[in-house]
Amino acid sequence: MGTTSITAEPGVPIIDITREFDAPRDLLYRAHTEPDLLVQWLGPRRLTMKVDRYEVRDGGTWRYTHSEDDGTEYGFHGVFHGTPSPEGMVQTFEFEGAPGHVSLDSLTFEEHDGRTLVRARSVFQTVEARDAMVESGMERGVNEGYQRLDEMLVRLAAPVG
Amino acid sequence: MHADRLSAVFGALADPTRRAILARLAEGDRTVGELREPFPVSQPAISRHLKVLEGAGLISRSRRATARLSHLEAEPLREATHWLARYQAFWDERYDQLDELLASLQTTQQGGNP
Numbered sequence: 001m002g003t004t005s006i007t008a009e010p011g012v013p014i015i016d017i018t019r020e021f022d023a024p025r026d027l028l029y030r031a032h033t034e035p036d037l038l039v040q041w042l043g044p045r046r047l048t049m050k051v052d053r054y055e056v057r058d059g060g061t062w063r064y065t066h067s068e069d070d071g072t073e074y075g076f077h078g079v080f081h082g083t084p085s086p087e088g089m090v091q092t093f094e095f096e097g098a099p100g101h102v103s104l105d106s107l108t109f110e111e112h113d114g115r116t117l118v119r120a121r122s123v124f125q126t127v128e129a130r131d132a133m134v135e136s137g138m139e140r141g142v143n144e145g146y147q148r149l150d151e152m153l154v155r156l157a158a159p160v161g
Numbered sequence: 162m163h164a165d166r167l168s169a170v171f172g173a174l175a176d177p178t179r180r181a182i183l184a185r186l187a188e189g190d191r192t193v194g195e196l197r198e199p200f201p202v203s204q205p206a207i208s209r210h211l212k213v214l215e216g217a218g219l220i221s222r223s224r225r226a227t228a229r230l231s232h233l234e235a236e237p238l239r240e241a242t243h244w245l246a247r248y249q250a251f252w253d254e255r256y257d258q259l260d261e262l263l264a265s266l267q268t269t270q271q272g273g274n275p
Contacts, residue, residue: 002260004252006245010168010175019256023263031262041258044251131167134248 008134013124015134018117025111028118029086032107038064047074058083062091078102093122101129166218170241173217178202179210186220186233193229 002020021028031037035051043049047066054062063077075096081104082090088108094101103122110117124130173179182196197207211231214220218237223230 002256004249004256006249006252008171008245010172017252019252021256021260021263023267027263027266031259031266037262037266040262041255044254045258127168135244 008130011127013127013130015122015124015130017120017122020115020117022115024114025086025109025116028109028116029084032089033084056080056084056089078105101125103129103133166237167241167244169217170219170237173213173219174238174241176210176213179214182207182210182214182231183219183233183238186231190230190232193231196231 002022004017004019007016008014031041033054033056035054038051038054039049042064043066047068050065050067052063052065054060054064056062058080060080061077062080063075065073065075067073076093077096078092078094080089080091084090086109088106090104090106093103093105101124103124105123106119106121108119110119122130122133124133174183178200181200185191185196185199193204193207193211196211197204200207211220211222214231215222219234221232221234223232
């Protein structure tokens with residue numbers, strides 16, 4: 001199991017995420033493009049994910065929702081730019097709760113010795129939009145994440161006492 | 162946490178010497194001279210680092226007799242850590258699930274399915 005590295009430099013509206021997986025590139029590509037596979041990992045564990053459409057081609061559109069048990073839905077949609085391939089894919093991303101705030105997401109898949117490095121870059125319209133995304137948009141589904149939060153606090157705080 | 166302050170905190174933390182200074186201050190207040198000891202840099206350079214840390218709210222400075230003491234302010238550090246940790250947890254959960262899916266897909270493939 002790999003470690004997810006997240007980089008958010010001050011002053012630039014970009015987030016870079018890298019993660020290595022113990023699987024060949026073609027499988028990663030399938031997991032990122034086939035709806036019946038996507039729903040098994042893309043959403044937070046406690047929410048139910050449903051894919052309305054995923055037109056994996058240049059100019060194709062996509063939309064999915066995450067639902068709470070009480071029926072509350074969070075919708076997301078966007079457009080694919082360029083032809084998606086096992087080398088990578090580019091798409092826009094928009095949370096329907098904040099229309100007009102769009103990020104441009106690029107994914108690349110690099111295979112080495114049967115393992116695949118996934119690089120995800122999101123470019124937001126402004127630094128503020130990026131920070132708001134990190135701060136509020138991702139609050140959901142991190143119940144078990146607080147354990148990791150503690151671990152990370154310990155790690156970061158360790159040299160600081 | 163205000164976005165500008167957050168940027169200042171992350172900017173300050175981006176430098177390894179400044180992180181090391183924070184680590185030393187966690188052991189107690191220090192003068193510039195004491196902070197300088199482990200680093201191959203000049204005192205003015207350390208002073209510049211302290212100024213950046215102070216600007217980000219990560220340290221405060223006071224005078225004791227003729228020496229100027231630096232003091233670690235932990236709260237902005239905690240807030241900054243929390244800010245990214247939540248996002249990190251989101252991605253960790255997502256990718257842990259992807260690990261599980263990939264493992265099960267590969268097991269299926271080895272089982273002889275197309």
